[in-house]
Amino acid sequence: MSSDNPGDRIQAAVSGGGPEPVGRDRTPSPARGGEHMEPRYGRAFVDGERTLVDRTIFSDPVLHRRELGRVFARSWLFLAHESQFERPGDFFTTFMGADPVIVTRQRDGGYRVLLNSCRHRGMRVCRYDSGNARAFTCSYHGWSYGIDGSLIAVPEEKAAYGDRLDRSAWGLAAAPRVETFKGLVFGTWDTEIPPLPEYLGDMAYYLDIVLDPDGKGTVALPGVHRWRMRGNWKLAAEQFAGDSYHVLSTHLSAVIAEASLRDDELRVPTTGFQVAMSGGHGLGAFDGSEDFDYWRTAGFPEDVCAWMAARADRAERHLGRARARDAVLIHGNVFPNLSLLPIRSSLRVWHPRGPDALEVHSWSIVPADAPPFVRRALLLDYGRHFGPSGTWEQDDSEQWHYSTADGDGFITRGLPLHYRMGHGRAPRTSFPEFPGSIDGLFSEANQRCFYERWSELMAVPHPAESRNGLPGAADGAVSGTGPAPAVTT
Numbered sequence: 403m404s405s406d407n408p409g410d411r412i413q414a415a416v417s418g419g420g421p422e423p424v425g426r427d428r429t430p431s432p433a434r435g436g437e438h439m440e441p442r443y444g445r446a447f448v449d450g451e452r453t454l455v456d457r458t459i460f461s462d463p464v465l466h467r468r469e470l471g472r473v474f475a476r477s478w479l480f481l482a483h484e485s486q487f488e489r490p491g492d493f494f495t496t497f498m499g500a501d502p503v504i505v506t507r508q509r510d511g512g513y514r515v516l517l518n519s520c521r522h523r524g525m526r527v528c529r530y531d532s533g534n535a536r537a538f539t540c541s542y543h544g545w546s547y548g549i550d551g552s553l554i555a556v557p558e559e560k561a562a563y564g565d566r567l568d569r570s571a572w573g574l575a576a577a578p579r580v581e582t583f584k585g586l587v588f589g590t591w592d593t594e595i596p597p598l599p600e601y602l603g604d605m606a607y608y609l610d611i612v613l614d615p616d617g618k619g620t621v622a623l624p625g626v627h628r629w630r631m632r633g634n635w636k637l638a639a640e641q642f643a644g645d646s647y648h649v650l651s652t653h654l655s656a657v658i659a660e661a662s663l664r665d666d667e668l669r670v671p672t673t674g675f676q677v678a679m680s681g682g683h684g685l686g687a688f689d690g691s692e693d694f695d696y697w698r699t700a701g702f703p704e705d706v707c708a709w710m711a712a713r714a715d716r717a718e719r720h721l722g723r724a725r726a727r728d729a730v731l732i733h734g735n736v737f738p739n740l741s742l743l744p745i746r747s748s749l750r751v752w753h754p755r756g757p758d759a760l761e762v763h764s765w766s767i768v769p770a771d772a773p774p775f776v777r778r779a780l781l782l783d784y785g786r787h788f789g790p791s792g793t794w795e796q797d798d799s800e801q802w803h804y805s806t807a808d809g810d811g812f813i814t815r816g817l818p819l820h821y822r823m824g825h826g827r828a829p830r831t832s833f834p835e836f837p838g839s840i841d842g843l844f845s846e847a848n849q850r851c852f853y854e855r856w857s858e859l860m861a862v863p864h865p866a867e868s869r870n871g872l873p874g875a876a877d878g879a880v881s882g883t884g885p886a887p888a889v890t891t
């Protein structure tokens with residue numbers, strides 16, 4: 403199947419032209435309760451019309467291999483924050499999908515994103531989380547690469563290779579495109595993807611509120627939390643895109659505990675909205691008002707509240723009243739795997755580590771001009787809620803673990819999941835300034851938007867799938883064209 407029209411691709415995916423389901427019997431059975439995915443949607447994993455999602459997308463290993471090419475190799479992927487790189491040679495190691503990469507600051511101030519895999523035997527060249535380097539030397543046989551990825555030294559080169567090693571052809575592979583947005587560094591393997599601002603689309607409007615509300619910008623506090631957990635990355639991403647609903651149950655014990663600590667009445671705001679955006683991005687917000695200062699509900703000390711209130715005044719002058727006052731951004735997700743929790747100063751990325759595990763990289767993002775007492779308060783607030791020991795973080799990870807692991811049962815695999823909240827409801831028009839499609843706080847419109855984008859991408863095989871020996875493309879079940887896998891050395 404090949405089509406330039408994303409709508410055609412979705413239709414093809416739901417009517418039989420998409421990827422073959424894996425290890426899956428879709429024959430309706432009396433043993434199945436409720437709704438099932440009809441055979442007419444036999445090759446669909448997401449039934450947008452009936453708002454069902456096939457739960458094998460969270461556990462199937464072959465589907466996961468395809469996802470790495472069709473979704474991750476075709477998207478802009480968040481890698482790091484610019485404030486992590488002060489000098490040439492500063493580096494940070496991370497992932498693009500399952501591929502390990504090194505982000506390095508160059509002498510000209512730009513960035514290179516190098517595949518962290520030695521060209522000799524594939525050893526991981528850099529095994530540090532971050533630091534400063536003049537070169538990256540592989541521990542296995544000692545090949546050395548410059549910060550631009552070029553192969554600059556080979557031990558005993560003359561004795562080993564004579565003059566037959568063309569070093570210029572054996573540098574580290576590098577992502578062909580790297581761009582930044584308001585301090586965030588993104589890379590992609592796709593040479594034909596739109597420029598980053600176009601890819602972000604309407605989400606850029608909201609990222610301004612998070613990353614640069616008053617023209618002074620934001621910085622990442624030193625230190626990046628990294629940890630692994632069980633669960634499929636999409637469950638985390640979709641929750642951050644649009645799930646305010648889970649707070650009432652998943653986090654209720656934490657909400658009660660915090661209220662009792664402050665000797666405060668229990669308050670869980672239920673007025674707000676979700677914004678679904680083309681490209682699969684989504685976010686949720688509380689309705690803003692003069693008397694709702696989230697930093698007061700968070701229990702910050704009076705001096706911190708005063709500083710934050712002054713910043714909100716500056717934001718109103720810089721971005722206008724609507725963006726500064728009418729929305730208190732709670733959560734969001736930039737497709738595919740960059741998530742935000744603006745009210746907890748948190749930004750994180752979900753790296754898939756197989757279909758049923760993920761590695762989280764999490765930053766605390768604070769105003770660039772925040773004095774030390776404000777930075778400290780925001781950092782403590784972030785750490786108490788999120789990060790590996792955060793109470794709210796642990797609440798969430800428990801849900802993703804069981805949703806993923808128990809979806810791989812013989813019977814559970816046949817039962818689709820329900821994504822119908824708010825379906826058919828007319829979009830809200832109360833915020834005409836805000837771009838995107840707006841629904842109430844409790845809605846799954848953003849999740850549906852996320853999976854619509856996911857389905858578009860999954861319906862088109864990546865040309866490297868045959869080369870990589872993945873079933874589906876190689877066996878002729880589907881065919882398609884797309885940008886060739888692009889690496890530069």
Ligand code: FES
Pocket residue numbers: 520521522523524525540541542543544545
């Ligand atoms: S694997 Fe890196 S030098 Fe041999």
Ligand SMILES: [Fe+2]
Pocket residue numbers: 648649652653794798
């Ligand atoms: Fe949560």
